[in-house]
Amino acid sequence: MWxxxxxxxxxxxxxxxxxxxxxxxxxxxxxxxGGGLVWGILFAPADYQQGDSYRIIFIHxxxxxxxxxxxxxxxxxxxxxRVWQLKMADWALAAIAPVGAVFTxxxxxxxxxxxxxxxxxxxxxxxxxxxxxxxxFLYIGVLALYHAFSDNRTxxxxxxxxxxxxxxNIPIIRYSVEWWNTLHQGATLTVFERPPMANSMLFPLxxxxxxxxxxxxxxxxxxxxxxILRQELHRPxxxxxxxxxxxxxxxx
Amino acid sequence: xxxxxxxxxIEMGGYGFYVWLSFGVSFLAIGVLAVQGLRARTKLExxxxxxxxxxxxxARRHREVS
Numbered sequence: 001m002w003x004x005x006x007x008x009x010x011x012x013x014x015x016x017x018x019x020x021x022x023x024x025x026x027x028x029x030x031x032x033x034g035g036g037l038v039w040g041i042l043f044a045p046a047d048y049q050q051g052d053s054y055r056i057i058f059i060h061x062x063x064x065x066x067x068x069x070x071x072x073x074x075x076x077x078x079x080x081x082r083v084w085q086l087k088m089a090d091w092a093l094a095a096i097a098p099v100g101a102v103f104t105x106x107x108x109x110x111x112x113x114x115x116x117x118x119x120x121x122x123x124x125x126x127x128x129x130x131x132x133x134x135x136x137f138l139y140i141g142v143l144a145l146y147h148a149f150s151d152n153r154t155x156x157x158x159x160x161x162x163x164x165x166x167x168x169n170i171p172i173i174r175y176s177v178e179w180w181n182t183l184h185q186g187a188t189l190t191v192f193e194r195p196p197m198a199n200s201m202l203f204p205l206x207x208x209x210x211x212x213x214x215x216x217x218x219x220x221x222x223x224x225x226x227x228i229l230r231q232e233l234h235r236p237x238x239x240x241x242x243x244x245x246x247x248x249x250x251x252x
Numbered sequence: 253x254x255x256x257x258x259x260x261x262i263e264m265g266g267y268g269f270y271v272w273l274s275f276g277v278s279f280l281a282i283g284v285l286a287v288q289g290l291r292a293r294t295k296l297e298x299x300x301x302x303x304x305x306x307x308x309x310x311a312r313r314h315r316e317v318s
Contacts, residue, residue, distance in 0.1 A: 041275070042253050046265060053267035056274045063278065102285045109281075110274040117270050215282070222289050229296050233303070242300045 011088060012237045015228045018221045026218040033211025040204035047201075056114040058205060061188055062212035064107035067135060068170055070100035070216055074142065075167040078160035090156035091231055093163065094146050095223035099216055101139035108132055119183055127176035128184035131169060138166040152231070 040058035047054040074096045081089035111129065112122045123129065142159045149155035177186050188205075189195050195202055232238050255261045264271045 037275070041271075042255065042261065045254060051267060052265035053270055055264065055271050059275060059278045098285060102281050106278045106281055109277055113270050113274045113277075117267055219282075219285060219289065222286075222293075226289060226292050226296060229293075233296065233300055238300065239304075242297060243304055 009086060009088065011228045011232050012235075014088060015225055015232075015241075018225050022218060022221045022225070025214055025221060029211055029214035029218045031211075032207060033215055036204050036207030036209075036211045040201075040208060044201050044204050045198070050118060053114065053117050056110050057188070057201075058208045060107060060110040060114060061205060062209045063103045063110065064132070065209060066212050066216050067100055067104040067107050067132070068173060070096060070103060070220075071135060071138070071163075071167070071170055074100060074139075074163050075170075078163035081156060081160050082164070087153075087231075088228070090153070090160065091227045092220075092224060093142060093156060093159050094227050095220050097139050097143045097146070097159075097163075098223065099219045101136060101143065103212075103216070104132065104136040104139060108136060115183070124183050126182040126184065127180040128173065128182050131173040131176050134169055135166075135173060138162070138169060142166070 037058055041055050044055070044058075046052050074093065077089050077092045077096060080086055081093065108129070111132075115124070116122050142163050145162055146155045146159035149158070176182060177184050188197065197205070229238065229242075262268050262272070
């Protein structure tokens with residue numbers, strides 16, 4: 001297995017692989033998320049209690065779900081970076097964290113805007129909302145630490161450790177609605193039970209969730225390519241990749 | 253479609269402000285993230301070109317001296 005994996009630890013190979021996937025993943029994200037949103041906003045029926053305000057769910061739930069799954073991915077990457085000292089796992093921290101931070105921001109913002117007409121308040125210091133806010137701070141902290149040191153490896157180490165410690169927040173967010181009395185409702189989607197939602201609402205929601213998965217992948221792939229390039233800017237393969245000027249330099 | 257007119261789409265049964273604010277800001281946030289990534293790429297390419305020019309200049313000077 002290690003022999004098979006070995007070539008994929010080369011930045012050059014990963015850079016090209018991501019470059020080949022990126023257009024397809026980005027295209028799928030635009031198509032599926034666009035379709036899911038149009039379906040949800042224009043064609044799904046209105047909710048019998050919340051009217052049309054519930055349509056915020058089509059962005060709120062996917063963003064909230066992936067704000068957490070992206071964090072789990074970040075923590076796994078940090079673990080790989082710490083345990084196996086894989087430099088590309090370190091670099092991936094810088095690619096993943098901004099995407100997770102933006103998803104967390106979207107979840108918080110749309111939640112607040114949805115809360116105003118439904119709960120009568122933009123914000124409440126309740127368990128779910130507070131733990132989600134802490135998630136945003138964790139993402140920002142990881143990013144800040146990553147870029148805080150002139151030595152990139154030290155920064156990645158510090159950021160990785162924060163990412164690993166912060167993973168405790170994920171089950172807290174997940175179960176906050178069960179452990180404490182909160183304003184926030186319980187999980188909309190669970191793995192083992194049939195969701196208490198009509199198919200006409202459920203299917204566009206699932207489409208949006210799938211679209212968000214592709215969106216997350218596309219954004220992370222693009223940022224990972226940037227980070228690889230930034231780290232390897234002085235390597236020969238980058239010359240072949242970025243400039244024709246390399247021929248002249250070699251001729252000298 | 254669930255709505256009779258585009259006017260109704262905008263109004264969202266009275267929740268238009270909240271619904272469109274949510275989608276608008278979300279779209280904007282993702283857009284900023286994507287554009288920032290694209291600009292970082294352009295900046296990297298520019299840094300690479302500058303480095304190339306610098307190396308060529310150094311090589312030329314080296315030739316002139318020797």
